[in-house]
Amino acid sequence: MEVYKIRGAKRLQGTIKVSGAKNSAVALIPASLLADSPVTIEGLPEISDVLTLKEILEEVGAIVTFENGTMTIDPTNVVDMPLPNGNIKKLRASYYLMGALLGRFKKAAIGLPGGCHLGPRPIDQHIKGFEALGAKVTNEHGAIYLRAEELAGAKIYLDVVSVGATINIMLAAVKAKGRTIIENAAKEPEIIDVATLLSNMGAKIKGAGTNVIRIDGVEELHGTKHTIIPDRIEAGTFMIMAAVAGDGITIDNVIPFHVEALTSKLREMGVKVEVFEEKIFIPKTTSIQAVDVKTLVYPGFPTDLQQPFSVLMTQATGSSVITDSIYSARFKQIDELRRMSANGRVDGRTAVINGPTKLEAAIVRASDLRAGAALVIAGLIADGETEIQDIYHIERGYSSIVEKLQGLGADIRRVQIEEIEVNND
Numbered sequence: 065m066e067v068y069k070i071r072g073a074k075r076l077q078g079t080i081k082v083s084g085a086k087n088s089a090v091a092l093i094p095a096s097l098l099a100d101s102p103v104t105i106e107g108l109p110e111i112s113d114v115l116t117l118k119e120i121l122e123e124v125g126a127i128v129t130f131e132n133g134t135m136t137i138d139p140t141n142v143v144d145m146p147l148p149n150g151n152i153k154k155l156r157a158s159y160y161l162m163g164a165l166l167g168r169f170k171k172a173a174i175g176l177p178g179g180c181h182l183g184p185r186p187i188d189q190h191i192k193g194f195e196a197l198g199a200k201v202t203n204e205h206g207a208i209y210l211r212a213e214e215l216a217g218a219k220i221y222l223d224v225v226s227v228g229a230t231i232n233i234m235l236a237a238v239k240a241k242g243r244t245i246i247e248n249a250a251k252e253p254e255i256i257d258v259a260t261l262l263s264n265m266g267a268k269i270k271g272a273g274t275n276v277i278r279i280d281g282v283e284e285l286h287g288t289k290h291t292i293i294p295d296r297i298e299a300g301t302f303m304i305m306a307a308v309a310g311d312g313i314t315i316d317n318v319i320p321f322h323v324e325a326l327t328s329k330l331r332e333m334g335v336k337v338e339v340f341e342e343k344i345f346i347p348k349t350t351s352i353q354a355v356d357v358k359t360l361v362y363p364g365f366p367t368d369l370q371q372p373f374s375v376l377m378t379q380a381t382g383s384s385v386i387t388d389s390i391y392s393a394r395f396k397q398i399d400e401l402r403r404m405s406a407n408g409r410v411d412g413r414t415a416v417i418n419g420p421t422k423l424e425a426a427i428v429r430a431s432d433l434r435a436g437a438a439l440v441i442a443g444l445i446a447d448g449e450t451e452i453q454d455i456y457h458i459e460r461g462y463s464s465i466v467e468k469l470q471g472l473g474a475d476i477r478r479v480q481i482e483e484i485e486v487n488n489d
């Protein structure tokens with residue numbers, strides 16, 4: 065099995081570059097299936113979610129090349145093949161194949177998605193949207209079957225503000241007849257990015273980034289070239305790392321506006337954050353004060369940064385409280401941090417962390433993507449050598465993380481170790 069080994073307590077310095085946004089990438093790639101000629105997307109992160117989607121697109125007949133972050137997808141010969149199993153289960157965003165294939169073929173069969181286990185993650189709002197557009201939706205043996213005679217624009221009010229549902233409904237609606245209005249839409253920057261690609265393909269979309277999106281269906285969509293936005297969650301992860309382990313770190317390729325909720329929390333804790341046009345500099349931090357954080361939909365504090373942020377709280381003076389209002393079970397990192405001597409406890413959707421605590425190296429397991437990111441940061445500041453297992457979660461969302469951190473002087477290696485069989489007899 066592959067693990068990360070990190071010899072911690074080394075101060076880090078230099079510049080680290082943020083890759084393209086995972087949560088945009090995983091929607092832009094399926095969106096390309098709606099075009100009738102090749103779509104090129106530049107700046108994609110080299111993460112396993114992107115590589116898995118490339119394979120899925122190839123399975124359905126797309127011709128895909130991917131080199132140096134640039135993917136060209138020729139969707140001309142794509143077929144409406146059912147995808148009930150296999151790669152679909154490896155990532156959350158495979159649900160975008162539902163919207164994209166429904167939009168293109170008026171039918172699709174896609175297995176229920178995988179992704180991080182953070183408590184229940186229903187897709188009822190996606191389905192409500194597809195049904196409103198005229199699709200008949202059934203769940204057959206764990207796969208969602210969508211069939212429509214015709215897709216017609218509709219007014220859809222989302223009961224829950226959902227990134228996935230907002231994008232999926234956009235994908236299904238861009239070629240539907242007439243006007244679709246999504247009310248109570250999510251406002252994340254990734255939604256604007258997908259709407260920009262679709263608009264450049266010929267779609268008519270207004271209001272992406274606000275809570276009301278209007279889509280006027282068009283007959284045809286064509287190929288285009290698109291550059292993805294930087295990953296605000298990766299940027300935020302690096303900002304948190306810089307606050308606890310840095311002796312002056314520049315985070316390059318960031319849209320500062322996208323990380324404002326984090327920037328203001330860091331400042332509240334006493335971390336200096338210097339903001340430039342496309343860079344953020346975090347000088348060495350001398351003392352950090354405890355704060356309370358509640359995760360919210362964008363532009364609130366992102367749930368995807370809650371887990372890395374909990375490591376910062378272990379280094380803050382006083383008692384910090386995190387409340388995750390988006391997911392019911394997103395604190396699996398706390399148990400692992402406790403193995404590393406952190407003082408924290410979880411009660412439902414809230415975690416209380418007391419600090420500061422000197423973290424100690426341990427063998428820990430990445431239960432999900434951002435828990436893994438939290439453990440990497442913890443390993444960087446802990447005394448001794450930390451081993452992180454199940455790193456495939458981390459590599460779903462962080463491109464070249466080992467090399468990027470080595471570039472700052474971190475002692476981190478990806479190594480193959482023998483798996484020890486546990487015999488319970």
Ligand SMILES: CC(=O)N[C@H]1[C@@H](OP(=O)(O)OP(=O)(O)OC[C@H]2O[C@@H](n3ccc(=O)[nH]c3=O)[C@H](O)[C@@H]2O)O[C@H](CO)[C@@H](O)[C@@H]1O
Nearest residue numbers: 087156157184185186187188189190224226227228229390
């Ligand atoms: C691939 C991707 O982009 N993943 C992101 C996306 O996930 P994802 O799109 O799955 O998250 P949503 O925004 O849909 O979920 C937000 C909340 O709404 C609930 N919900 C969602 C849909 C639905 O039909 N019914 C329902 O009840 C979810 O259980 C959750 O509590 O946004 C999340 C919230 O910012 C991020 O943590 C994920 O990194």
Ligand SMILES: C=C(OP(=O)(O)O)C(=O)O
Nearest residue numbers: 156157179180368433434
């Ligand atoms: C929860 C996340 O990813 P996914 O929705 O792809 O599981 C994440 O990126 O933090």
